[in-house]
Amino acid sequence: MDALTYICREYGPNRLHLSGSFRPNSSSAPSSSYYKGKWFTIARVSQGLFSITFVDSVIDLEFFSAHLRLASAAARFAQGGTWTSGTKVQLVRVVDASGNVQDISSDADNVVSFEAVVRVGSDW
């Protein structure tokens, strides 16, 4: 069983729990080779800012969180950005302790992981 494609409905009717991760790649676009998870694509928007574009039937994003895993300890933190329902894009950025966006070098242990609860049907 592919654990990465579980669609768990524990958050209620018409709600799906999606999760995934990607590797930043300094000032370059993250490589899709390092995506984990399904139903999204990643793009680098600008320094330290990434877009997560959900696919398929996502109508709304009700919960989102992201966390940063680093090979070496550093004052870097994941921070959410805006959600745009029309394009199904959630932004996520990496900031330092002053709130300034920062790029992260590519490393197997430099990973942004995230989870989302999305609505894919009518509200209840």
Added chain:
Amino acid sequence: MTLFDSPRVKEMQCDFPGEHRVHGSFVAPTQGAAAKAFKALVTLGVSHELDTVVEAKTAGAAGNAITVALTNDATNAKAFINFGTAGCGKLNTIMEFKTAGVAGNLWKVNVVPGSGGAEGVNIEEDVTNKILTIMYETAVSTVTNVETAIGTTTNFQVKTGGTGANVLAAATDLLEQSPLAGGTVSSSISRTGTAFIIHYTATVTTVAHVEALIAALAGADDIMDVKTGGTGTNTLVANTAFAATSLAGGADATVATTYKGKGFTVSYVAAGEYLVTFKDKFTALKEVEVFACLATAADLKVQTGAFDLTAKTLEIHSMTHAGVATDFTANAGDRINLKAIFSNSTGG
């Protein structure tokens, strides 16, 4: 192919038995002044003399529980004069103004010897100058004669009869413009819990009287105030009365109004502190996570605080990375995300 149609999707129930999840996100409520509940009384009752606006003394939704009723049932005191203590030697009657209220206090009384009417007593009511003059025939007129004469007046009556056989004499029974006193408007206000009743007298009590009663509330009664004064000289009539009516419009400090998800509400507590109130009660909080989404990169993060199982509340603190409490802005792009996993089983 949609997400649902994919053959790679394996739907499953991830909850453990007795587990419940709450998730969502919200635009952080901003600090807002709580509003006081109030009520314009002018529209209540049949007639509308009482044009005062009352309000709860303290801001907050609790003020909406205050009710006000207006009843025409006050007992007012009548002005009177005790001739004996006022200076008469034989005339020991107590006479009162027929109408309760302060109007009788404006009257003065003369008791003088002079030409008499029946049984030597004559009474003159000077309504313009508000002077009552009792003229008696010295050494002839009795207290009974005077009291009988009082009974013939328009505005006065015997309150307490004196010694009827006493004979008045010029040497002992002489008063010059002695005032009546003790006439009061005893409109009052009573409170049971949050229910106020204003007791008034039709055609006597004025708006100013009512407002004075409210303004004088003290101690535990001091939970209501005059928000906007009315026309003080307006006199209440019978149809001014109205049944208990609730104040409205009271509100607590601003609560979040833009939510995604269900099962919780959020209110502003203080700088950088929000309070989540879950709608359902569970036996334990197993896991909770909060996460900040900001339209523009900033030095701001969120952190969970105290959880109160009984009150079903969870604190969320927003702060800089250095830990300085900082408010979110009420920007649609700035959201706090919340996920909580509860146990509703004592089995964990």
